[in-house]
């Protein structure tokens with residue numbers, strides 16, 4: 001065997017062994033780089049492995065019908081467990097609160113003017129309200145007409161605010177922005193019909209983007225100039241707006257038609273003077289009361305300030321009927337479902353279908369979730385929200401001579417039980433729990449709380465109790 005052939009069988013080949021100094025340097029450098037790459041890959045694999053074996057993220061789903069208070073519960077979570085972020089977002093709520101005010105005032109003007117023309121029937125949606133000669137074709141008194149004419153500009157402001165909010169670019173959207181603009185915002189002439197003149201549509205992630213814009217905006221940006229114009233108009237016309245809302249004639253007409261803006265989402269008309277005063281900044285309660293409908297499911301990553309290494313993922317979904325089919329894609333790896341139901345929905349009908357009672361819809365939705373196979377291993381927390389509105393409805397208003405609404409008129413099975421807050425709330429709670437017993441898997445636990453999500457101090461213990469039930473209080 002020749003030396004050459006023998007050498008060829010050696011690995012690495014002898015040519016490599018006889019490399020020049022510069023070749024050796026190149027080879028060593030290449031080897032070092034390869035080693036580094038390999039180490040990086042190993043490290044990445046190890047990090048990934050650690051991530052997968054680490055404590056799973058807490059994933060909470062907020063479910064329930066539209067306007068039950070899911071997003072308001074989310075705000076409570078942010079306020080309680082991530083307060084710095086919550087405080088940083090305060091100013092981004094300002095245009096939304098303005099729009100809640102302006103849209104509701106425009107709805108009142110539209111309603112008064114259509115009643116003035118005797119076109120009541122245009123506003124009658126769903127259950128026909130009692131009409132009487134006193135309510136048809138009632139002419140607006142001259143002083144109120146003058147107020148209304150000074151407030152004509154509110155129509156343009158509403159459109160500008162709406163466009164400004166709607167056209168903000170989403171920053172952290174992860175789902176398609178399936179947005180529906182609100183249908184014509186007129187008041188229904190009975191409180192039982194759930195037309196929501198203050199409902200505002202928004203694209204996913206818009207609020208976060210507004211916050212970033214707010215910090216980055218230079219003083220000459222068109223949006224800021226527009227907001228200054230809006231603010232100026234609202235400040236200059238605050239007295240007219242208050243006068244429109246408190247005018248005896250306005251109140252009489254609304255009362256005669258059983259229209260109760262105070263039960264509507266995003267009601268700020270009793271706070272116009274404060275909101276439209278110079279230097280106004282939204283309070284925590286204002287933010288909780290502001291209304292924006294959730295366009296589609298949105299993911300919020302809540303970094304707990306008390307535990308910087310832990311994070312909750314909360315999904316806030318839109319509760320409209322057409323939005324519910326999309327919920328199922330978030331049902332995997334869920335830690336807990338928080339179902340939010342409105343206690344004040346018993347005398348309201350759906351915006352999408354005025355023939356469907358909102359409480360019935362909420363019970364059916366709850367039943368569907370209880371029997372959903374994908375959620376069979378998940379425990380539920382049932383949050384029966386809007387206690388304050390339920391109480392107002394049951395009590396009525398002595399000053400206006402309005403008696404309370406009798407629950408039995410809407411839920412026959414209630415029979416002759418006392419029409420008070422405790423009895424009615426407990427009865428509704430039992431309606432939900434009984435469906436759970438019939439339709440949930442036997443192993444499921446359900447914890448139920450009465451809640452009032454616009455009242456942060458009263459909501460905090462409810463959230464904490466829910467966390468205790470779900471055994472992740474240690475994360476707080």
Ligand SMILES: Nc1nc2c(ncn2[C@@H]2O[C@H](COP(=O)(O)OP(=O)(O)OP(=O)(O)O)[C@@H](O)[C@H]2O)c(=O)[nH]1
Pocket residue numbers: 064065066067068069070071072073264265266267288289290291292293294295317318319320385386387388389451452453454455
């Ligand atoms: N009075 C009162 N209002 C509440 C309560 N909880 C929520 N709201 C108001 O009800 C309105 C609707 O609440 P949201 O949290 O937007 O409802 P949602 O369930 O997220 O509705 P969608 O996004 O349409 O599914 C808002 O204006 C809230 O401020 C409550 O306990 N009492």
Ligand SMILES: [Mg+2]
Pocket residue numbers: 070071072292293294316317318319
């Ligand atoms: Mg919402």
